[in-house]
Amino acid sequence: MRIIENRILEFLDKLHELSGNKVIVPKEKVIIAFERVYSELYYSDENYFPQLLDILNNLEKSSMIELPKTEENWDHNTLPQLPYWIKVKRSKRKSPPTPWKEFPWRKELLWASKLKNVRIMTFEILKNLNEYFKNHEKDDIQMPIKERSIQIFGEEKVLDRIVQRKWFKENLSLEILNCYKTHEPFPSKTFLGAKKDKVIIIENRDTFDSFCKVNASFESPYYKHIIYGSGERIKDTILWINNLDPKIKLIEYFGDIDINGFAIPAKVNEILKENQSSVVIEMATCFYTALVSLIKEKNPQIGLNPTKNYEFLTFLPEEYSKFIRILFEKNERIAQELLNITEIIKIFENQLFKIS
Numbered sequence: 001m002r003i004i005e006n007r008i009l010e011f012l013d014k015l016h017e018l019s020g021n022k023v024i025v026p027k028e029k030v031i032i033a034f035e036r037v038y039s040e041l042y043y044s045d046e047n048y049f050p051q052l053l054d055i056l057n058n059l060e061k062s063s064m065i066e067l068p069k070t071e072e073n074w075d076h077n078t079l080p081q082l083p084y085w086i087k088v089k090r091s092k093r094k095s096p097p098t099p100w101k102e103f104p105w106r107k108e109l110l111w112a113s114k115l116k117n118v119r120i121m122t123f124e125i126l127k128n129l130n131e132y133f134k135n136h137e138k139d140d141i142q143m144p145i146k147e148r149s150i151q152i153f154g155e156e157k158v159l160d161r162i163v164q165r166k167w168f169k170e171n172l173s174l175e176i177l178n179c180y181k182t183h184e185p186f187p188s189k190t191f192l193g194a195k196k197d198k199v200i201i202i203e204n205r206d207t208f209d210s211f212c213k214v215n216a217s218f219e220s221p222y223y224k225h226i227i228y229g230s231g232e233r234i235k236d237t238i239l240w241i242n243n244l245d246p247k248i249k250l251i252e253y254f255g256d257i258d259i260n261g262f263a264i265p266a267k268v269n270e271i272l273k274e275n276q277s278s279v280v281i282e283m284a285t286c287f288y289t290a291l292v293s294l295i296k297e298k299n300p301q302i303g304l305n306p307t308k309n310y311e312f313l314t315f316l317p318e319e320y321s322k323f324i325r326i327l328f329e330k331n332e333r334i335a336q337e338l339l340n341i342t343e344i345i346k347i348f349e350n351q352l353f354k355i356s
Contacts, residue, residue, distance in 0.1 A: 008055055010121035011037045015088055026085050053080050106133040111171045128153050140178050148179035186237035187228040194224035199248055201227045203255030210341040214348055222352050238268050241279055252284040258333035262312040283315045286351050291339045292320045
C-alpha cells in the first residue's frame with residue numbers, strides 16, 4: 001500500500017494523539033491534525049475545507065469517527081460547513097495491536113520487530129522500506145534523496161521527514177539507502193586562467209557584477225570563483241560549495257558594513273562547521289578598509305569614542321574598527337555599492353596583484 005493512500009490513517013493517528021484520552025475532538029484540533037498531515041493542502045492558496053470534509057466523511061463511512069447529526073453542531077460560517085467537533089470511535093479500530101512484531105522483515109529491518117510502539121503510518125513507511133530492500137539488493141545507483149524517496153514511497157518528501165526520527169537515526173542512514181541530500185545552488189562565475197584558487201563571496205548583486213567584470217579584465221584573473229551571496233540567502237546555499245569546487249578551503253567575504261552584513265558570514269561559518277565542512281570564511285579586509293576610507297576622510301569622527309565592542313570587527317585595524325563602531329552607535333551603515341567599479345579596479349591593480 002502506497003503512502004499517498006494511507007495518509008488518511010496518519011490523520012486518524014494524529015486525531016488520537018491530539019485528543020489524549022477524550023472521545024470528543026473539537027474543530028480546532030481537527031484542523032491542527034489536518035495541517036500537520038496535509039500541510040501542502042493547508043498552506044495552498046485554495047480553500048482546504050472541501051478536502052478536510054471529504055476526509056472526515058470517509059472516516060465516518062469506515063466507522064472510525066462519528067460526525068454531529070444536528071445542524072447546530074456545524075459551523076455555518078465555513079464553506080462547506082465543518083463540524084464543531086467529531087467523536088473518535090476508539091473501540092472500532094481493527095488493526096492488530098502489534099502487527100510489526102510478526103512482519104517478515106528483511107535483514108536491514110529486523111530491528112523493527114523490537115520497537116515498542118509503531119503508529120499505522122510508521123508501519124506503512126517501514127513496509128515500503130522493506131519492499132525497497134527486497135527489490136534493490138544489488139547494482140543500485142546512488143541518487144538524490146527526493147528521487148529515492150519517490151521511488152520507495154511514491155512521495156518525494158517522505159525521506160526528508162523521517163531522517164530525523166529516532167528509529168531512523170539509530171538503525172538506518174542515507175548511506176544504507178544509497179542516496180544523499182542535495183543543497184540549493186548559488187549563482188557564481190568561474191574564471192579560467194586564474195593564478196590561484198582564490199574565491200570570494202559578494203553580498204549584493206551590483207557589486208557582484210562589478211567584481212566579475214574587473215576580475216575578467218585581467219589576463220590572469222585574481223579570483224578563480226566569484227560567488228553571489230544574495231544577502232542572507234547564502235546561508236541556505238553555502239553547502240553547495242563542494243559542488244562548485246571540492247578543493248576550496250578558504251573563501252573571502254565582502255558585504256555591507258552594518259550589523260546584519262557582518263552577521264551573515266559569521267552564521268555561514270557556523271553552518272559550515274555544523275556540517276563538518278573544512279571550508280572557512282574570512283573577511284576580505286582590503287575591500288572593507290577601502291570602503292571605510294571612502295567616507296572616513298570626510299567624516300573623521302574626531303574626539304568620539306564608541307562605548308561598544310564587536311568581536312566581528314577584530315579583523316580590521318583599530319582605526320577602522322573604531323570608526324565603524326561609532327557609525328553603529330549613530331545607527332548608520334555603509335552600503336558596499338559605495339565601492340564602485342572604479343574603486344574596485346584600483347584595489348585589484350594597486351593591492352591584490354602586488355601582494356599575490
